[in-house]
Amino acid sequence: MTNIASHELPVHSFNTVIIGSGAAGLNAALQLVARGQRDIALVTDGWNAGTSRNAGSDKQTYYKLSLAGSTPDSTRQLAEDLFAGGCMHGDLALCEANLSAQAFYHLVERGVPFPSDRCGGYVGYRTDHDLVGRGTSAGPLTSRFMCDCLGRAVRDAGIQVFDRHTIVSLLTNGSGGERCVCGALAIDGARASGSSTGFVLFNAANIILATGGPGGMYKTSVYPGSQVGSIGLALDIGAKANNLTESQFGIASVGFRWNLSGSYQQVIPRFVSTDSSGGDEREFLRDYFPDARTLASAIFRKGYEWPFDCDRVGSHGSSLIDLAVCEETQHRGRRAYLDFTRNPTDARGHACRVPEDLDEEAAAYLRNAGASGATPIERLLAMNPAAVDVYRNHCIDLRQEFVEIAVCAQHNNGGLAVTAWWESNVRHLFPIGEVAGTHGVRRPGGAALNAGQVGGIRAATYIAEHYAGPPPTPGEFVQIAAGQAERVLQWAEQSVGRHDGRMLRPPLVVAEIQERMSRCCGMVRNPADLAGAFADARSLHERVMTEMRIESPAELATACRAADLCLAHTAYIGALIEYLDAGGGSRGASLVLDPAGSQLCARLGDAWRVRPADARGVAATKILEVSMDESCCVRAEWVDVRPIPDEDASFEHVWAESRTNRRKDRE
Secondary structure, eight states: OEEETTEEEOEEEEEEEEEOOSHHHHHHHHHHHHTTOOSEEEEOSOTTOSHHHHOOOSSOEEEOOOBSSSSOOOHHHHHHHHHTTSSOOHHHHHHHHHTHHHHHHHHHHHTOOOOOOTTSOBOOBOOTTOSSOOEEESSTTHHHHHHHHHHHHHHHTTOEEETTEEEEEEEEESOGGGOEEEEEEEEETTTOBTTBOOEEEEEEEEEEEOOOOOGGGOSSBOSOTTOOOOHHHHHTTTOOEEOTTOEEEEEEETTTTEEOOTHHHHTOOEEEEEOTTSOSOBOGGGGTOSSHHHHHHHHHHTTTSOSOOGGGSTTTOTTHHHHHHHIIIIISOOEEEEEOSSOOBOTTSOBOOTTTTSOHHHHHHHHHTTOOOSSHHHHHHHHOHHHHHHHHTTTOOTTTOOEEEEEEEEEESOEEOOOTTSOOSSBTEEEOGGGBOOOOSOOOTTHHHHHHHHHHHHHHHHHHHHSOSOOOOHHHHHHHHHHHHHHHHHHHHHHBSOOOTTOBOHHHHHHHHHHHHHHHSSSEEOHHHHHHHHHHHHHHHHHHHHHBOBSSGGGHHHHHHHHHHHHHHHHHHHHHHHHHHTTOOBBTTBEEEEEEEEESOTTTOGGGEEOBOOTTSHHHHEEEEEEEOTTSOEEEEEEEOOOOOOOOOOHHHHHHHHHHTTTOOOO
């Protein structure tokens, strides 16, 4: 125990603390143990919370090297395909490719039920931004299966788990390029009540940050409600982030949050909208597609082209569907739904015939899947009954009910900047999983699951070989951390129990953040809104630091999450302003509106004119890195994209480097 600002705080010391209990964090803990590191602990604010345990799709994809069949593949080709998505560092792409098979087979050995053929081949299928067929799946709940299997292994290994502990601040030592993380301040949810704030100190030589994406920042979101995100923890200590402008958005259900990709679209459901009270039903896609064949084929392709892509709008592409949904829900104030009980009809009122009105690729896919039923729900039950079960388990019967939809924030391709060993510019801090910005503009569906596993392998390897020593003694640690912890404790004291008529409550803070982010940093971005949005974000951050009030210490973790989101959303808006000021335009999963720009679709009108991307400008050829200063201003730097390393393939050369550890440089 130690006393800081009249608070008695327990101090727990470990070589490495892993923050987060999703698939990435659990794997990192096991990888450390496999390399002889047992002085570790896993800290989580909820063992069963987060995206890995609570998100999925029709058959949630894990993207890997092709490991069956006759289609040629190689780790170099996989790296080049990842790199081709744009704004992805080549060494990260090569690491994800080289360790893909190792990470995948580790999951197989832990019991994740990926399907294999009778000769042991793990066959694949095409996923988003993938032409090779590298996707595999354990069903709608792939990432949950990963967490279940890895979680059992963590328990079996005897790794200490601190559940219901919310990390509220990372602690550092040193400055500038020598700044390193040295621990964390947390709130123990079991102790935060009455007069106890429940604060706890973790003294650690290393921190692996595996807290997932910024799900709490968006109002229109498919992230599970328990996935808030905590990238602000790292931004607050000077960690750099990159590609914060790049996210994925796609069609998802909004009551029960679930991605409606893959077979949900490949069975060709109807898209309908109603007025706010459920009347005036109409099939709105009729307005955008000229005939049944074009309409049905676009809906089918939306299955494996699920994320919105600005390059797939023209020529009646699949992403025109996303814009049509946005037009109905955002501009017309209507409610949009998928209906699996009937086939869609075209502009002339003719019902789509399946498979007769499909192009040959789509028709062959449904034939091979045995999905020849007369209605979408019959085809879905034949192709993927588990996809129907997911909704039935949440009291939604797709056999007779519409499911309400929107275009939702689904994944952040950006995040904290990392080296090829997944280390931050703040030394000894290792962001892995979605909180690490390793993807760039586009990524194949399922690549994030592979990246999270590979990041854990890389971080554990580096820690075991370079940072394996013990943390400072508790006394030394307290001397380093006391001042930083005291500032948080004082903020907590001023926030608790002081009420007045102007009280700023955490739910109000989060609601304002979510409204602003969905309006300004969603799939559609309007440059005219951003300067005011950034000023409002900074103003809200100042108010959070001085005016936010809570009833009791039991709400402290909620208040700290709101403060974290506030800092994070300021960084995201600031990064987008920098991107646009540098000439950035529509790319990937986002559109930049411009009254003088190109018209996307005549049916959408001039309100949807957009700024095209400049293929030769700095915003297209470099990666935007940002950090936050103490006054909540964004510092931006455009950095060169690191190329894919041209590694010496000689075994003797690699063997010699391995024996001398020369390969383990930070860069």
